[in-house]
Amino acid sequence: WNDQVIFLRTIIPGAASHSYGIQVARLAGMPREVIERAKEVLKTLEEGEFEQGSPRLSKSSISPPDSGSAQFTLFEQQGELLRERLKKLNINAMTPLEALNLLDDLKKMV
Numbered sequence: 034w035n036d037q038v039i040f041l042r043t044i045i046p047g048a049a050s051h052s053y054g055i056q057v058a059r060l061a062g063m064p065r066e067v068i069e070r071a072k073e074v075l076k077t078l079e080e081g082e083f084e085q086g087s088p089r090l091s092k093s094s095i096s097p098p099d100s101g102s103a104q105f106t107l108f109e110q111q112g113e114l115l116r117e118r119l120k121k122l123n124i125n126a127m128t129p130l131e132a133l134n135l136l137d138d139l140k141k142m143v
Contacts, residue, residue: 115142
């Protein structure tokens with residue numbers, strides 16, 4: 034609804050009966066391989082094959098992504114630029130208008 038998530042349930046403390054993380058990841062555009070691996074892990078957990086202190090889950094045939102991928106590098110550089118810009122700010126010396134303009138600039142960077 035207007036680019037916003039509207040939750041139709043109230044969150045209360047305690048365990049949930051079901052998780053929608055995999056479905057949310059799919060909707061968010063995560064790679065198919067990641068979704069499939071998540072399903073494998075979930076199935077193993079639901080079958081009780083993974084217990085505390087036992088060996089880690091077996092690795093699937095899916096190889097990890099290349100750490101030098103363009104997307105990873107792009108986000109890493111963008112995050113570094115934002116961090117550096119934020120470190121240099123003196124928010125106590127800014128007017129409200131300057132702060133709003135800066136916020137708009139930062140929003141455009143992401």
